[in-house]
Amino acid sequence: MSKISAIICAYNEEKTIKEVVTAVCDYFFDEVIVVNDGSTDGTAKxxxxxxxxSSLKYIALPENKGKGYAMATGVENSTGEIIVFIDADLSNLKEEHFEQLISPIFNNEADMVLGQATEPLINYKINPFKSFTxxxxxxxxxxxxxxxxMKASKFGVETLINLYYMAHEKKLNM
Known part of the structure; x- marks a missing residue:
């Protein structure tokens, strides 16, 4: 069975970080890596x-380097074969959200799965920006x-990853 690493990148997320990390640590991930990207609020505390x-690995970057840098740092420090990126500002996370992200990878139905764990405020069926999740x-x-x-991309990391997967004709699920 493949090891699964959850990576949560946070920058000034004191309002949501506890709920997200607690929820993610309660599920089946082999490790949960939190990269604090130079937060200046109460996130570090x-x-x-x-x-x-026990599954939590905490990495504190001394200054804000951008989401791409934080994501790459999480990958570099992960031991899992499957990586699940989770935004630090989500709410109402449930195990089924994670299963929907991971199952297509396990079943060789996709090379990357994009998802939205909370009820969206907009209809993603007509919104072209779902791929930025x-x-x-x-x-x-x-x-x-x-x-x-990824490290150099700063805040365009989702676009970079999507273009890389498209250029290499990888299977993508949403």
Whole structure:
């Protein structure tokens, strides 16, 4: 069975980080990596209080480097073959959300799965921007070659990953 690493990148998420990390640590992930991307609010303090979760690995970047850098840092520090990126500002996370992201990877139906764990405010059936979601599952081996590009991308990392998968004709599910 493949190991699964959840990666949560946070920048000034003191309002939601505790709920998200607690929810993710309650599920079936082999490890949960939280990358604090130089937060200047109370995020670091809250994360320090959550270090009792055995599956939690906490990485604190001293300054804000951007989401792409934080995501790549999480991948570099992960041990799982499957990576699940989870935004730090989600609510109402449930196990079925994670299963919907991961199942197509396990079943070889997709190389990457994009998802939205909360009820959207807009109809994604007519919205072309669903592919910018931060919630995604993928195989670690598929992104290892673009980690440096991810680090340099700062805030365009979702677009970078999507274009990489399209250019390499990878199977994508939403």
């Amino acid at each position: 809250i994360l320090g209080e959550l270090l009792n979760f 931060g919630e995604r599952a993928l195989l670690k081996k598929d992104v290892l070659s673009i980690l440096q590009d």
